[in-house]
Amino acid sequence: LYTVPGGYALYMKDECGNHTTIREDAPHETARTPQQETQKKQLGKLGTTAYSALKIDIDLPDNFFIPASVLSKLRQKAVESLDRIRRIAYRTEKRQEEDKTVCYPQTELSYLGNVSNRLAEQFYREHGVTRIDPAFEIKPSKGVPLMFTRHCIRHMLGICKKTPAGSKFPDPLTLLYKGQKFQLHFDCKACEMTLYKKDFL
Structure with a gap:
């Protein structure tokens, strides 16, 4: 002033x-x-x-x-x-051109790559991926996990496998949701819960 x-x-x-x-x-x-x-x-x-x-x-x-x-x-x-x-x-940053010489870390993608359309497949192939499985919703695969999650139902219910209470409930557990059954498997070392659709097992 x-x-x-x-x-x-x-x-x-x-x-x-x-x-x-x-x-x-x-x-x-x-x-x-x-x-x-x-x-x-x-x-x-x-x-x-x-x-x-x-x-x-x-x-x-x-x-x-x-x-x-x-x-x-x-x-x-x-x-x-x-x-x-x-x-x-104010100036917005301009999007840089895609460098197609950069290789993707993997040459094969399973359904977990979630490739569900032509453009996604084109992108991966341009970056060195040679085998691409379609996403699960395009082509369901049997016996494969539908979801990996850190959220653990055992921990939430107080029956973690690392506790005495957890030994009373051996794997796998079954989850019923809207008339569908899902099996829950637990990898306590990785602190990860895996969900399978029971019909596919």
């Missing part, structure tokens, strides 16, 4: 270097009591904006009294101006 002929000006700068200056007419009146902390507090009221004040400099040649309404107008206009400048200056 600094003085200009016939008023005051507020310079505001963001972390990206965008900046703006706003002025407001007001008389230069010397105050009877210190004003700097009150002025900083008024200028720092940015709670409903996208900004927070990291540093506020009061660069006045004297202890001037500036009405709160003047400081509020300066702050509001500066925020609006900086918003406009930021929108104009």
Whole structure:
């Protein structure tokens, strides 16, 4: 905040270097009591904006009294101006071209690759995958897990296999959902639950 002929000006700068200056007419009146902390507090009221004040400099040649309404107008206009400048200056990152020389880590994909359309298959083949099985919903496979999850029903029910209570419930467990039966297998070492559709076992 600094003085200009016939008023005051507020310079505001963001972390990206965008900046703006706003002025407001007001008389230069010397105050009877210190004003700097009150002025900083008024200028720092940015709670409903996208900004927070990291540093506020009061660069006045004297202890001037500036009405709160003047400081509020300066702050509001500066925020609006900086918003406009930021929108104009913003540049979206351009998507880089795909590098088709990069090879996929695997040359074969099972149904777990979830390749369910032509474009997905084309992508993998362009990157060195030679055998691709269709996704499960395209071609169901028998005897394969439908889901791997860290969420463990045993742990949730308090019958983890690592506890004495868990030994009373040997694997596999069966889950009934909407008339369908699913078998649950548990790999406690990996802390993983695997779900199979019972019809396929």
